[in-house]
Amino acid sequence: MFEYILSGFAAVFHPTTFVLMVFGIIMGIIIGAIPGLSGSMGIILLLPLVYMLPSDVALVMLCGLFCGSMYGGSISAVLLNTPGTPSAAATVLDGYPLAQKGKAGKAIGIASFASFLGGLVSTLCLMFIAPELASIALNFQAADYFSLAIFGLTIMASASGGSMTKALIAGAVGLLLSAVGMDPITGNPRFTFGTYKLMSGLDILPILIGVFALSEVMIKVNSKNKGLTFDDKKIEKVVPTFSEMKGVFKVAIVGAIIGVIIGIIPGTGGAIACFLAYNVGKKISKNGSKFGTGELEGVAAPEAANNGTTGGALIPMLALGIPGDVVTSVMLGALVLVGVRPGPMLFVESPDLVYTIFSGMFVIQFLMLGFGFLFARISPKILKIPANILMPIIVVLCMVGAFSIGNQTYHIWVAVIFGVVGYLMKKYGFPGAPLILGVILGPIAEENLNRALIVSNNDISVFFTRPISLAFILLSAFSIGWTIYSRFRKDKQEA
Amino acid sequence: MEKKAAFSELVVGLLIVALGIFVFCYSFTLKTAETGIGAGGYPKFIGVVLIILGACQTAISLYQKVRSPEFNVDSKKLIKLVELVGSMMLYLWLLPHLGFVIMTPILLIVLMFLFGIKRWVMGLIVAIVFTIIVYLLFTEVFLVFLPRFTLF
Structure with missing residues (x-):
């Protein structure tokens, strides 16, 4: 293991990897800082570049973007009272009051420090938990994999926030989309309706571009510019003092641990973690009663938590092939694109790649701390990029990204069609993440369903007699049952 | 105040049921296998899941009492x-x-x-x-x- 870690660090400090990692962090901070742009959209915009890079370089760059976007969200939360990403929603509560008191630099500085701590804790957890989880997953058989895929979809649907039925429908439609093209078992065309372009199936990338990026532009075209303004004052005193760092250390560490735990649970993410950490921080802090009036601890807790989710979300993604949140589900799609199939076999077949990611995540936290302090000073300029120039640019980048898959306008058509689908999904309350997860998990589910039934001679009891498979089925049933029960209870309380 | 589902919720539920029925019927045109699921087994599974979920969505919207159709599009x-x-x-x-x-x-x-x-x-x-x-x-x-x- 130690040998792999060392070779991982050597790979990270290779000039190309290092430069692209820094590029990923900077892009992440900028994208995270701009309200309306998220880490998932950032990954989509970088896909043409990802396509051209070796898998380890691409992965480290995407990890940089992921962590950077988590931190970047805090900048607009502090300066504009608008979180750049949903993960920074709780940062607004104390970050903006600090900015109003003229301590915007201090708030962003503490956000950088807490993000660093959160990221570091989550990276250490990633390094130790992911290989253990993968070694357990190596004992999985076909029936277990099928049940795991179903578990991944149900838990993401349960945690998606809105209607669980709609989230499950989105997941099932994703599974259906994955069935388009040549059937992997008999080689016969399915759902192609005589269109030869559909023979090879639907690529994940145009679907990602459509559902997560173009649909967002379609929503933005009708959203009125609320005239976000920030007093163009100088951001000063960014680097926190030792006593300030010591003061927020406890809530930041607790926030980081909460972030890691929430991150590991598939389907959750920074948005849930930041509020949970804020509330826990409020309880454990001596200044808890002052939370909401501009407390540094109120910024540190959610920021440590949302960066804590980064490593946490990577654990199930790398070890099981089940993404922990929306950004990692987009990242999973990008990995499939560069020929990397995350899951337990990745740890056996490409340990060097896995440890490059671990080492990259470690280095990213230190770089992010430095860039965080640096960007705090120039952040007001980033926030001045007008949406009426930014959105058209995003459209073109999405189109070029879709085109670069196979040098065909066909893929752009698919992206635009899924953009409309994504827009309608958002309008009617269907989350996009289960759809994407369905497309990703579909082939795994089909292959393993088939294999399990062949081995068991078409006996479906195999899914209930294998302990691991049964555990996943029970967990799926529990997550659905619990969500229905808690919604029912909430409705009853409201009535 | 009593919660009422939008008319579109009912339409979406029924559309999903229709999609599920189409997928289920279509799967019978695909090759079957003696052991394993063949080409049609997986779509059949998805079709059944869509029918069940669509029916749930329809039932939820009916349970919440559907509002009369509104066509005041912006x-x-x-x-x-x-x-x-x-x-x-x-x-x-x-x-x-x-x-x-x-x-x-x-x-x-x-x-x-x-x-x-x-x-x-x-x-x-x-x-x-x-x-x-x-x-x-x-x-x-x-x-x-x-x-x-x-x-x-």
Whole structure:
């Protein structure tokens, strides 16, 4: 293991990897800082570049973007009272009051420090938990994999926030989309309706571009510019003092641990973690009663938590092939694109790649701390990029990204069609993440369903007699049952 | 106040049931296998899941008592959306003939107009400069050959 870690660090400090990692962090901070742009959209915009890079370089760059976007969200939360990403929603509560008191630099500085701590804790957890989880997953058989895929979809649907039925429908439609093209078992065309372009199936990338990026532009075209303004004052005193760092250390560490735990649970993410950490921080802090009036601890807790989710979300993604949140589900799609199939076999077949990611995540936290302090000073300029120039640019980048898959306008058509689908999904309350997860998990589910039934001679009891498979089925049933029960209870309380 | 489901919730539920029935029926046209699921087994499974979920969605909307259909569509918003999607489609239709370098600044300017740009000169400069940068980056660095003018 130690040998792999060392070779991982050597790979990270290779000039190309290092430069692209820094590029990923900077892009992440900028994208995270701009309200309306998220880490998932950032990954989509970088896909043409990802396509051209070796898998380890691409992965480290995407990890940089992921962590950077988590931190970047805090900048607009502090300066504009608008979180750049949903993960920074709780940062607004104390970050903006600090900015109003003229301590915007201090708030962003503490956000950088807490993000660093959160990221570091989550990276250490990633390094130790992911290989253990993968070694357990190596004992999985076909029936277990099928049940795991179903578990991944149900838990993401349960945690998606809105209607669980709609989230499950989105997941099932994703599974259906994955069935388009040549059937992997008999080689016969399915759902192609005589269109030869559909023979090879639907690529994940145009679907990602459509559902997560173009649909967002379609929503933005009708959203009125609320005239976000920030007093163009100088951001000063960014680097926190030792006593300030010591003061927020406890809530930041607790926030980081909460972030890691929430991150590991598939389907959750920074948005849930930041509020949970804020509330826990409020309880454990001596200044808890002052939370909401501009407390540094109120910024540190959610920021440590949302960066804590980064490593946490990577654990199930790398070890099981089940993404922990929306950004990692987009990242999973990008990995499939560069020929990397995350899951337990990745740890056996490409340990060097896995440890490059671990080492990259470690280095990213230190770089992010430095860039965080640096960007705090120039952040007001980033926030001045007008949406009426930014959105058209995003459209073109999405189109070029879709085109670069196979040098065909066909893929752009698919992206635009899924953009409309994504827009309608958002309008009617269907989350996009289960759809994407369905497309990703579909082939795994089909292959393993088939294999399990062949081995068991078409006996479906195999899914209930294998302990691991049964555990996943029970967990799926529990997550659905619990969500229905808690919604029912909430409705009853409201009535 | 009593919660009522929008009419569209009921329509969506019924559409999902219809999709599930179509997928289920379609799966019977696919090859079967003696052991394992064959080509049709997986779509059949998805079809059943969609029918069940669609039925649940329909039942939920009926349980919440569906509001009578409302057709007060915000025409301004709809027109803007149609203009946005329409301009993207027109761009895609013309792209293979007129090429990336000609079509992209036009698309950018149209989109900037839809997003309500006021500083036109800056918009025009951004559109042209951005197109050139993307074209050079993709053709020279990433070796992605973007469509060229092919009419003559």
